[in-house]
Amino acid sequence: MxxxxxxxxxxxxxxxxxxxxIKVWRKLIGPALLMNFGEPTFYLLGLGFGLGAYIGQMxxxxxxxxLASGIIASSAMNTAxxxxxxxxxxxxxQQGTYDAMLAAPLDCDDIIAGEMxxxxxxxxxxxxxxxxxxxxxxxxxxxxxxWLIPVLFLVGLCFAGPAIVMSALSPSYDFFTYYxxxxxxxxxxLCGVFYPTDTLPQALQSFTQILPLTHAVALVRPxxxxxxxxxxxxxxxxxxxxxxxxxxxxxxxxxxxxxx
Amino acid sequence: MRGDAVISARGLTKxxxxxxxxxxxxxxxxxxxxxGFLGPNGAGKTTxxxxxxxxxxxxxxxxxxxxxxxxxxxxxxxxxxxxxAQTDNLDPDFTVAxxxxxxxxxxxxxxxxxxxRIPELLxxxxxxxKANVKPDALSGGMKRRLAFVRALINDPELIVLDEPxxxxxxxxxxxxxxxxRELTRxxxxxxxxxxxxxxxxxxxxxxxIMDHGRILDRGSPRALTRRHVEAEVLEITDxxxxxxxxxxxxxxQAGCRLERVGDTRYCYSNDARSxxxxxxxxxxxxxxxxxxxxxxxxxRLTGRELRN
Numbered sequence: 001m002x003x004x005x006x007x008x009x010x011x012x013x014x015x016x017x018x019x020x021x022i023k024v025w026r027k028l029i030g031p032a033l034l035m036n037f038g039e040p041t042f043y044l045l046g047l048g049f050g051l052g053a054y055i056g057q058m059x060x061x062x063x064x065x066x067l068a069s070g071i072i073a074s075s076a077m078n079t080a081x082x083x084x085x086x087x088x089x090x091x092x093x094q095q096g097t098y099d100a101m102l103a104a105p106l107d108c109d110d111i112i113a114g115e116m117x118x119x120x121x122x123x124x125x126x127x128x129x130x131x132x133x134x135x136x137x138x139x140x141x142x143x144x145x146x147w148l149i150p151v152l153f154l155v156g157l158c159f160a161g162p163a164i165v166m167s168a169l170s171p172s173y174d175f176f177t178y179y180x181x182x183x184x185x186x187x188x189x190l191c192g193v194f195y196p197t198d199t200l201p202q203a204l205q206s207f208t209q210i211l212p213l214t215h216a217v218a219l220v221r222p223x224x225x226x227x228x229x230x231x232x233x234x235x236x237x238x239x240x241x242x243x244x245x246x247x248x249x250x251x252x253x254x255x256x257x258x259x260x
Numbered sequence: 261m262r263g264d265a266v267i268s269a270r271g272l273t274k275x276x277x278x279x280x281x282x283x284x285x286x287x288x289x290x291x292x293x294x295x296g297f298l299g300p301n302g303a304g305k306t307t308x309x310x311x312x313x314x315x316x317x318x319x320x321x322x323x324x325x326x327x328x329x330x331x332x333x334x335x336x337x338x339x340x341x342x343x344x345a346q347t348d349n350l351d352p353d354f355t356v357a358x359x360x361x362x363x364x365x366x367x368x369x370x371x372x373x374x375x376x377r378i379p380e381l382l383x384x385x386x387x388x389x390k391a392n393v394k395p396d397a398l399s400g401g402m403k404r405r406l407a408f409v410r411a412l413i414n415d416p417e418l419i420v421l422d423e424p425x426x427x428x429x430x431x432x433x434x435x436x437x438x439x440x441r442e443l444t445r446x447x448x449x450x451x452x453x454x455x456x457x458x459x460x461x462x463x464x465x466x467x468x469i470m471d472h473g474r475i476l477d478r479g480s481p482r483a484l485t486r487r488h489v490e491a492e493v494l495e496i497t498d499x500x501x502x503x504x505x506x507x508x509x510x511x512x513q514a515g516c517r518l519e520r521v522g523d524t525r526y527c528y529s530n531d532a533r534s535x536x537x538x539x540x541x542x543x544x545x546x547x548x549x550x551x552x553x554x555x556x557x558x559x560r561l562t563g564r565e566l567r568n
Contacts, residue, residue, distance in 0.1 A: 258315070
């Protein structure tokens with residue numbers, strides 16, 4: 001069957017989808033925030049202090065700072081990926097939420113744009129929670145942290161698109177295991193969250209350069225640690241490219257699934 | 261042809277590969293009508309509805325709603341339509357009232373207006389007492405009533421009901437039927453798919469009987485019944501020891517058209533009454549004498565074999 005390849009249009013109706021999701025989130029805000037703050041706290045306390053005692057400095061900063069800045073970026077990735085897969089799939093397939101929206105004057109473009117904004121918002125929330133925890137632990141600080149707000153939002157958009165693509169292709173929840181095992185986990189391990197990528201073999205280093213998390217970490221780490229990121233244009237361009245291509249493919253594939 | 265067509269389809273066709281699900285269908289639905297699509301599973305009813313809502317690209321033909329082309333204006337059309345889907349898609353995280361409120365925002369309805377409309381709708385669905393309960397705590401009938409009034413949140417001119425009473429108990433079905441009639445009295449146009457013939461007979465001013473993507477016939481329930489079947493039916497059910505040739509002879513005498521489904525013989529005639537004394541004299545037979553109805557038409561047109 002012919003795919004509807006028309007370029008998605010951005011309309012204000014996407015905000016209605018975003019607002020709907022925010023309203024649901026607010027109902028479950030207690031457990032949601034507990035997870036946002038609890039998990040990084042244990043990471044930073046355990047790995048940051050535990051491992052940090054052996055490591056001391058990494059890339060000219062305390063290991064706790066190094067790790068916190070990595071976790072801020074990877075948490076934005078994880079949050080958008082989870083939301084774009086499990087939650088989007090639930091709404092698309094299980095709850096019929098999109099069917100109901102499509103019976104109203106919304107279309108797939110609006111729904112997916114709204115979902116991407118929501119994924120990015122959640123990424124931002126989870127990133128900020130870690131910033132707060134790391135700040136309280138004295139690992140990071142300073143006004144330059146405010147730059148993390150737009151950066152984390154962009155990181156969220158970057159990972160939301162591919163995750164929604166997986167949802168659109170998925171027959172069931174089990175399918176997402178492939179994506180987590182083959183895509184998300186390797187990035188988590190390889191892209192500089194726990195150690196600088198320049199210690200990796202050259203071939204692997206080149207490979208990590210095409211992975212978006214590498215570029216997210218490259219922006220987030222200096223901003224968190226109080227420095228100034230280099231190669232900003234390249235990093236932003238890679239993240240934006242993933243976001244835009246992901247958005248386009250997500251809309252086309254969700255159309256294929258719902259409008260047939 | 262009248263000038264007030266709410267929906268107009270010409271040569272409407274949907275093909276998946278070589279498979280025609282809807283095949284060159286023409287119809288017009290007018291303002292204030294309750295219009296029914298009847299047909300067995302797989303007849304093309306739901307696909308036709310999906311095309312009307314812009315949820316299914318049209319392969320061939322033209323389709324306009326409110327005079328606007330569905331192909332290019334689907335969203336502005338949906339602004340004026342209410343849809344009750346076959347399967348409930350209520351938001352499980354929201355209460356009954358929130359379900360209505362959030363859905364209203366999708367139509368761009370102002371909060372002040374929603375605040376006024378929601379209690380009216382809750383009353384219309386008899387759900388006022390459940391306003392702050394989540395759908396999980398509602399019975400199947402209550403969920404359906406909520407889905408029904410959610411479709412009215414935008415005060416639609418056209419209301420599309422896809423098998424609205426499937427799986428509901430008689431009380432809820434009667435309540436919904438009453439509400440549908442009230443809406444047509446208020447000048448709303450209703451489009452309904454169903455395979456409950458009783459429902460179609462009670463509600464529809466006009467209906468189409470579809471099968472295999474084509475329209476078999478159309479008209480009011482009464483006109484269709486008159487056109488396709490005799491006025492009366494005598495159903496004779498065999499409780500053991502029925503003599504086949506005796507029934508055949510009897511129905512031939514009375515001028516009946518005889519059909520057999522399972523262990524029941526259906527004798528269609530304009531005067532089936534004359535057979536009753538003879539049937540009564542056989543103890544092993546039970547019978548039912550009734551006027552013919554849409555179900556007889558439906559079975560005559562679409563056949564009696566089982567569908568998947």
